[in-house]
Amino acid sequence: MKKIGLLTSGGDCQGLNPAIRGVAKALYDSFGKDVKLYGIRDGYRGLIEGDYDAMKKSDFSGILTMGGTILGTSRQPFKEMNVVGDDGVDKVKAMKETYKDIGLDCLIILGGNGTHKTANLLSEEGLNIITLPKTIDNDLWGTDMTFGFYSALEVATDVIDRLHTTATSHGRIFVVEIMGHKAGWLTLYAGVAGGADVVLIPEIPYSIKKITDVIDARTKEGKLFSIIAVAEGAVSLEESKLSKKDFKARRAEMKHSIAYSVAEEIEKATGHETRVAVPGHIQRGGSPSPYDRVLSTRLGAKAAELIRNEQFGYMVGLSGNEVVPVPLSQVAGKLKTVPLNNEVIQCARSIGVSFGD
Ligand code: F6P
Numbered sequence: 001m002k003k004i005g006l007l008t009s010g011g012d013c014q015g016l017n018p019a020i021r022g023v024a025k026a027l028y029d030s031f032g033k034d035v036k037l038y039g040i041r042d043g044y045r046g047l048i049e050g051d052y053d054a055m056k057k058s059d060f061s062g063i064l065t066m067g068g069t070i071l072g073t074s075r076q077p078f079k080e081m082n083v084v085g086d087d088g089v090d091k092v093k094a095m096k097e098t099y100k101d102i103g104l105d106c107l108i109i110l111g112g113n114g115t116h117k118t119a120n121l122l123s124e125e126g127l128n129i130i131t132l133p134k135t136i137d138n139d140l141w142g143t144d145m146t147f148g149f150y151s152a153l154e155v156a157t158d159v160i161d162r163l164h165t166t167a168t169s170h171g172r173i174f175v176v177e178i179m180g181h182k183a184g185w186l187t188l189y190a191g192v193a194g195g196a197d198v199v200l201i202p203e204i205p206y207s208i209k210k211i212t213d214v215i216d217a218r219t220k221e222g223k224l225f226s227i228i229a230v231a232e233g234a235v236s237l238e239e240s241k242l243s244k245k246d247f248k249a250r251r252a253e254m255k256h257s258i259a260y261s262v263a264e265e266i267e268k269a270t271g272h273e274t275r276v277a278v279p280g281h282i283q284r285g286g287s288p289s290p291y292d293r294v295l296s297t298r299l300g301a302k303a304a305e306l307i308r309n310e311q312f313g314y315m316v317g318l319s320g321n322e323v324v325p326v327p328l329s330q331v332a333g334k335l336k337t338v339p340l341n342n343e344v345i346q347c348a349r350s351i352g353v354s355f356g357d
Helices: 016-034 044-049 091-102 113-124 149-170 185-193 208-220 244-253 258-270 280-284 290-308 343-350
Strands: 002-008 035-040 052-055 106-111 129-133 173-178 198-200 226-231 274-277 314-319 322-327
Touching (some): 016 035, 149 185, 173 258
Parallel strands (some): 002 106
């Protein structure tokens, strides 16, 4: 009897349930009655506390179109994993014990960057681990695409489309804040898809002057509205020169998220009425897009194949359009930000989109 654990960790996104379903269906297809699946509750918390459920085949039916995760999730910072807290719990030891207690042959972990650091640690500790790349940020090293990204992109683009119509009617500037603290993939793609005039991403520090130059030029052409798409983690030129500590202190002082500061400065400099829209977690909610359903099903089915072949210590990633195993040690701790020579950035620039630089 094969015993396989499933765990979803970190911020949720669309595509987690189709991935879980893909793994489960492919495992049942391969092993029939000789496989038993266990759902670990709320990410690494469940693994630490021994909170899990034996699952039935029927638990994996009817979840293809569902957002969120049927297993629950939580954020358990990697930097605290090796630290024994006030409760005296050695988390790594506790996770290994739960794995042993269930008698797992493999644990499949679905997560983003932080999740992969812990997954790699568990793999180095000798557990059989396979991971799947999830996040709306698409910032995971070792895969060309993470599931969740295209679903969130649809939401973010829809937000920009809706702002466009009202911005046009009123002749207003709109600053729309798109998720992504460290990488600008979602803002870049939503900005291009929604026809934003300015796109501000963490990888390219911006100057307010460059943004207002765009607005002034548009005003001269008789275009009284503008759309500025700003990533949560966008930084100004001035901020980019600060030390990490000073930058953190400055951001801690800010009462609002970045879109509000950008809007305030634009309004002050141009005198144009400037409004803010922050779709926030709406971008992570709702049904996965068809693309994400297909991608997560493919990644899930490949994870089952790796289990069949007893290939452990891998993330299943997408390379071009091929689903491939990538060693966990090559993925953990690395961030896939948008390269400055990225073709979509070049394309956007070539059609007149400003990056505020
Ligand atoms: O990592 C995915 C993500 O949605 C980021 O885009 C965002 O910055 C962050 O999670 C929000 O985290 P939380 O759900 O913990 O507020």
